[in-house]
Amino acid sequence: MKDSVGIVKKNYFEIKEEVSLESGKKLGPITLAYETYGKLDNGNKNAILVFHALSGDAHAAGYHSKNDKNPGWWEAAIGPNKAFDTNKYFVICVNVIGGCKGSTGPSSINPKTGKPYATDFPIITIKDMVNVQKKLIDHLGIKRLLAVTGGSMGGMQVLQWAVSFPEATKLIIPIATATHQSAQNIAFHEAGRRAIIADPNWSKGNYYGKKQPSLGLAVARMIGHITYLSDYSMREKFGRRLQNKDKPDFSFDTEFQVESYLQYQGDKFVERFDANSYLYITKAIDYFDLTEGGTKKLEDIFASIKSKFLIISFSSDWLYPTAESKKIVQALQKSGHDVVFFEIASNYGHDAFLLENETQTSLIKSFLKNNYEEIKNG
């Protein structure tokens, strides 16, 4: 556990009142599961809020016990001397509502019925996700965050936070993301949702305590996983190599390594994720569009934000390609913002934000350091 924040625990924050959602519906009470790493400085000026992606959770760094072999999902970036240096900064990560890792979601008990919400859970959006996280930040006594950051859906929350609470963070670091979900990405999500809904075990969402729609969820995850890698990385990692054989069997059994890998990813995912949460969270991503259906201009949306931006994209990311980041950069320049933009050369596709640590660490480290010193001294 060298270079790690070590053993950490999950915390819970209760929002007792009902919260109004973007859909017009209400949700409450709400539990938020969260973890923190490092310590708040005097004046609460060193807090960084990290948002997780679709299948992530509040456990961003460290280990849950001494024998735990799986660190948090962004162990590479959060810890002593890492990009988000826990010797200097206080890092917070919260499980999104709609999820299945401690925060209120479709598998939580609906206080009105005493049973899991299932599809009675209201549709939630990226805006709803950050709204409830703001309540936790207020509760922790943090008036202004040093930074908000995250990749993929985490990056969407970053952008939404900046727009919803334009004075609530000094720095904004969206990674491998976009200001809206594209038609192609909605399409991939919809194919995955159909696979879940087509699974008879899904039972219109009422499968809790019964058989899970595991086959459908596994297919959805397989589809997703293809979009997280690049054509190049799949060729390098698997190519057309056969799985544990020299010649093909000419059967419907697993022939190629890439098939075996995807099946494994699908099967592993169903052990740790709730199918209804997958439906709700993919919907939240699909609804995301800062321009509200093109009725607003990005530069106008960003105009009131009083923060500096560091925007990172990855050259082989075809899910949220560099062109999407460039749209943000252009709008920010029009609205007169300070913006550092960097496309990191990578073959890893969208997953690069979890893997390309060297350049990313250096970019983030300097950006945080320079600006934190300004705050401390200013």
Place this chain on the structure above:
Amino acid sequence: MKDSVGIVKKNYFEIKEEVSLESGKKLGPITLAYETYGKLDNGNKNAILVFHALSGDAHAAGYHSKNDKNPGWWEAAIGPNKAFDTNKYFVICVNVIGGCKGSTGPSSINPKTGKPYATDFPIITIKDMVNVQKKLIDHLGIKRLLAVTGGSMGGMQVLQWAVSFPEATKLIIPIATATHQSAQNIAFHEAGRRAIIADPNWSKGNYYGKKQPSLGLAVARMIGHITYLSDYSMREKFGRRLQNKDKPDFSFDTEFQVESYLQYQGDKFVERFDANSYLYITKAIDYFDLTEGGTKKLEDIFASIKSKFLIISFSSDWLYPTAESKKIVQALQKSGHDVVFFEIASNYGHDAFLLENETQTSLIKSFLKNNYEEIKNG
């Protein structure tokens, strides 16, 4: 029906003996469904064999009846004065084995049991597909074709024909294809197959006369369809436009046009295609690798071919991208072949080979004309 070959009929060719397959298994008797357009010239020198793609069939041009509103799948390219000018050439298209449109496939009756083959049907490959089509060409009295052509899986058959029967065609026109199926494409196919197999109606393939695995097949088709379009074309065609509403419902009902379109494509497909055929044909594509697992070099494979090549790719095709066509071009140049290569600028993605008619027609027309005149005069 102006500019069309008009009313056409499906023909059947019977191969009475058993045929050896690449897997080592045997299949027979075999029926091949095929159509022809135009007339054979004196000397049988004007025949063009067109291979269809994954979901295609023998009905490449014209109409099956007076009131038929759906022409063949390549109506844009086959007909009087079109790319494959039926005033000049005799065009043949054959449904692949493993299919469900008249040629022997998993839904055909197994003569040994009197029931549909289902998964007792042997795994077939692209090589097997062209081997049986060669028997039809022999039967029609055609010693050497003027050309073989096709896009996507059709292009794979083109390449395999050239390699299997190096003297059996004068011209080779592979379109939007590759010498092997990539890891990413195997992955998309495998996700689709899993969706079919996960459907309880699939019943290990024995669903004939019962409920079809329609939901699973629809998901497989949805996945496939995303790969046939481009990110750009989906943005242009659908963007984030809502389906028949001004504001989102915030529900799991169809919200976006792109969802509606994909659902429609999935639902329409299950009416016309057999799920087991989808499994068998995607497997055939996945097995395709001219280099036989990298044990042979492309230039050596092409060395014995005595034909000219016209290779066409499309700039936004990410399923079989231009880079794959360029590998063929490079190998052909090394092996001393005449090759014309053209990347057509298009935003339509892989489907462009069915849509970008202007440039494609001009390229194919000249290529055929110049070479046909050489044959006639030579």
